Every structure is written in C-alpha cells, then in structure tokens.
Amino acid sequence: MNCPHTAAAPADRGAGAVVIDPMVQDLDGETARLRDAGVLARIDLLGVPAWTVTRHAEARQLLLDPRLVKDIDAWGLWQSGVVTRAWPLIGMIDAGRSMFTVDGAEHRRLRTKTSQALTPRRLEAIRPEIEKFTQELLDALDAAQGDDGVVDLKAVFAQPLPMRVVGMLMGVDESQHAMLTRQYKAFFSMLTPQDERLSLLAELDVFYTDLVREKTARPTDDLTSALILAEEGGEPLTEEEVVGNLKAMVAAGHETTIGLVLNAVRALLSHPDQLRKVLAGEAGWDAVIEETLRWDTPTTHLLMRFATEDVTVGDEVIRKGEGLVVSYRAIGRDIEQHGADADAFDITRPTRNRHMTFGHGPHICPGAALSRVEAGIALPALFTRFPGLRLAVPDEEITKLPVMTQNDMTAFPVLLG
Numbered sequence: 100m101n102c103p104h105t106a107a108a109p110a111d112r113g114a115g116a117v118v119i120d121p122m123v124q125d126l127d128g129e130t131a132r133l134r135d136a137g138v139l140a141r142i143d144l145l146g147v148p149a150w151t152v153t154r155h156a157e158a159r160q161l162l163l164d165p166r167l168v169k170d171i172d173a174w175g176l177w178q179s180g181v182v183t184r185a186w187p188l189i190g191m192i193d194a195g196r197s198m199f200t201v202d203g204a205e206h207r208r209l210r211t212k213t214s215q216a217l218t219p220r221r222l223e224a225i226r227p228e229i230e231k232f233t234q235e236l237l238d239a240l241d242a243a244q245g246d247d248g249v250v251d252l253k254a255v256f257a258q259p260l261p262m263r264v265v266g267m268l269m270g271v272d273e274s275q276h277a278m279l280t281r282q283y284k285a286f287f288s289m290l291t292p293q294d295e296r297l298s299l300l301a302e303l304d305v306f307y308t309d310l311v312r313e314k315t316a317r318p319t320d321d322l323t324s325a326l327i328l329a330e331e332g333g334e335p336l337t338e339e340e341v342v343g344n345l346k347a348m349v350a351a352g353h354e355t356t357i358g359l360v361l362n363a364v365r366a367l368l369s370h371p372d373q374l375r376k377v378l379a380g381e382a383g384w385d386a387v388i389e390e391t392l393r394w395d396t397p398t399t400h401l402l403m404r405f406a407t408e409d410v411t412v413g414d415e416v417i418r419k420g421e422g423l424v425v426s427y428r429a430i431g432r433d434i435e436q437h438g439a440d441a442d443a444f445d446i447t448r449p450t451r452n453r454h455m456t457f458g459h460g461p462h463i464c465p466g467a468a469l470s471r472v473e474a475g476i477a478l479p480a481l482f483t484r485f486p487g488l489r490l491a492v493p494d495e496e497i498t499k500l501p502v503m504t505q506n507d508m509t510a511f512p513v514l515l516g
C-alpha cells in the first residue's frame with residue numbers, strides 16, 4: 100500500500116513491529132503473532148508506529164490508568180505533523196468531541212445520559228420492537244433466496260437489524276439507513292481513498308448536525324432529544340457534543356453488532372456439536388454470545404490512547420506522547436486468562452464470561468447490554484425459524500472486509516434449509 104507515512108516515521112521505532120494487515124488476509128495468524136510478540140507489542144499501522152497491549156490483565160490495568168488519554172493532541176506524532184488527516188485511520192481517533200474522545204470529569208458529563216438510557220432495565224422497554232424487526236428480517240431472508248437457495252445473511256439480516264435498532268433509539272429515520280450503511284462501509288474500508296473518506300465524514304457531519312437542529316426545534320422521545328435536553332452538572336451538552344455522541348452511537352451500534360451476530364452464527368455452523376447442545380437446551384444462547392465475544396471479537400483493535408507521562412508495563416515503557424492500541428482479539432485469546440485451549444471455541448468454558456471485549460474502566464462500552472439483547476433475540480429467532488441453516492460455501496471461503504479495526508465479513512452466504 101502506498102503510504103507517505105512510512106518514510107516519515109522514525110526508522111528505529113518501526114523495527115520488529117507486527118505489521119497490521121489492512122487487507123485482513125489472515126486474522127488468526129495476526130492474532131497469534133501479536134500474542135507471541137509480548138504483553139506490550141510494537142505495531143505498524145500503515146507506516147505509523149504504536150504500542151498495543153495483547154493481554155487481559157495488563158489491558159485491564161492500562162484501561163484504568165489516567166495517564167493514558169484519548170485526546171489526540173497528546174500524541175507526539177500528531178504534534179510533530181508526522182501523522183496528519185491524510186492517514187487513513189485518522190477518523191478512528193480525530194472523531195470530534197464526544198464521550199469517545201474525552202476523559203475525566205468532562206467524560207462523565209458527556210456519557211451519563213447515554214449509559215442511563217442503555218441499562219438492562221431500560222432496554223426491556225424496546226425488546227418488543229427488536230423482536231418485531233427480527234421477525235420482519237427473517238421474512239426478508241426467506242424472500243431473498245436466489246434460485247439456488249443461497250442468501251447473504253449479512254446483507255439481508257445481520258446488517259439491517261442493528262441499524263434499525265440504533266436508528267430507532269437515536270431517532271434516525273429509516274429512509275436514511277441505506278445511506279448510513281453505505282457511508283460507514285466506505286468509512287471503514289481501507290480500499291476507500293483517503294480524500295473520499297474525508298469528504299464522506301464531512302457529509303455525515305452535515306447530516307448529523309441537521310438532525311440535531313431538527314430535534315432541537317422539535318424534541319421527541321429518542322436518545323438524541325434526551326441528549327439535547329440533558330443538563331449534566333447543570334451544564335447542557337453543546338451541539339458539537341450531541342453530534343459527536345450521536346455519530347459515535349450510530350457508528351458503534353451498527354458496525355460492532357453485525358460482527359457479533361455473524362461471528363456467532365459462523366462459530367456455531369463450524370462447531371455442530373455445540374450448536375446441537377444449544378438447540379437441545381443443554382447450553383444457553385447467553386453462553387454462545389459470551390464465548391463468541393471472547394473468541395472472535397467484533398473489534399479487533401481499538402485506536403487509540405496516548406501517554407501523558409512515561410508508563411511502565413513489565414520491561415517496556417510507553418514513552419510520553421506515544422500511542423497505545425488495545426488489541427481485543429488477542430486479549431480474548433490470552434492463555435493466562437482463558438487457559439492453554441484459549442484458541443478453541445467452547446461455549447461451556449468456565450471463563451467464557453470473563454472476557455474484556457467491551458473494554459474496561461470509564462470508557463467501557465455503554466452499548467454492551469444493548470448488543471447482548473440484540474444478539475439474544477436474533478440468534479435463537481434465526482435458528483428457530485431455519486433449523487436447517489447452513490453455510491453455502493466452505494468456511495475457508497468466507498473473507499474478511501479490508502478493515503483494520505473491525506472484524507467484519509464481506510458476505511455470509513447461507514442456505515436456509
């Protein structure tokens with residue numbers, strides 16, 4: 100890949116780094132290489148050097164460390180102009196002011212309303228709607244079968260469901276869902292030229308700002324309106340902050356849950372003994388969901404935190420100004436945490452709930468309970484409606500999207516049986 104940053108990065112820092120493959124051609128191999136590279140490993144992200152943490156215990160500790168912050172201005176490579184908006188991953192970090200990019204007391208102010216709206220108790224109220232969307236999309240699956248009986252479970256089911264749910268929650272009209280799906284696909288794909296990515300981000304900003312202005316004039320009962328009306332500590336959120344939270348919710352809410360649902364279906368279809376256990380009621384769907392979250396995390400790498408002081412981890416030091424990625428997929432395969440068979444998918448494993456896939460500390464995923472509700476409805480409904488569901492191609496033929504931070508498939512062709 101032609102990347103101007105390769106030349107600009109200091110030569111000594113990239114040495115021995117694990118190069119993260121933008122085409123995601125061998126995710127399991129890369130996950131294993133990261134684990135072998137150590138607790139704290141040097142990685143290369145399109146020519147830009149960073150650290151990553153690959154182990155559960157140390158990640159937990161680092162995610163509680165106030166010396167690591169989200170503010171991009173704390174990044175040495177950004178201050179010095181080595182990294183600019185021309186870097187294809189910049190949109191993962193420089194994403195506007197929101198609960199995703201701010202720490203400390205201000206972070207609490209930005210996040211409280213959202214996390215309160217997404218508690219398991221509050222989510223019970225929208226369960227019937229999620230069930231209704233699920234049934235509609237199961238009908239759509241049935242109708243979408245080609246002459247050969249093949250249908251893409253991603254395009255017709257796993258992708259539209261989370262978009263409908265997050266759209267309903269945030270008050271984004273259904274007429275916009277196809278546009279958003281298309282824009283986020285281009286945003287995440289490393290095949291998208293950077294100038295296109297920057298212009299689509301600008302378009303999305305206009306879209307979300309217009310939406311926030313509309314809701315400011317006529318608030319409804321969605322979370323966007325609640326964010327507009329909220330006063331945390333006597334201080335309302337600014338328009339920029341509401342827009343930032345709204346786009347974080349839509350991006351996160353739809354992209355990550357696609358991965359959870361598809362990765363669970365794929366794991367079950369390739370482990371028929373375990374599927375049988377679930378269908379016979381010998382194991383719960385919650386076990387499938389937690390083990391999938393651990394074994395095949397929807398988020399591969401989370402970008403990025405920056406050290407405001409030197410931070411020592413074992414024998415390594417993250418120097419002030421350096422960047423830290425959290426490699427959740429490697430963390431899910433940590434042998435210290437999950438045992439020597441950490442690479443095996445096993446829904447009966449005792450540690451299946453002791454994963455860290457939703458993060459830890461102040462930024463822990465506020466949508467965790469929502470994604471569990473969605474997958475907890477979608478998966479049993481899918482296998483109840485289509486008990487003979489099977490892959491239409493050999494498992495090895497399933498390809499990953501060229502996305503460096505998310506674990507998402509190009510397509511998932513199935514036969515409904």
Ligand code: STR
Binds near residue numbers: 191194351397398
């Ligand atoms: C995408 C671009 C954007 O406009 C806003 C955000 C903020 C939230 C981010 C999102 C990003 C990318 C995917 C993330 C999400 C939070 C959770 C999700 C990182 C940068 C995960 O994959 C865990």
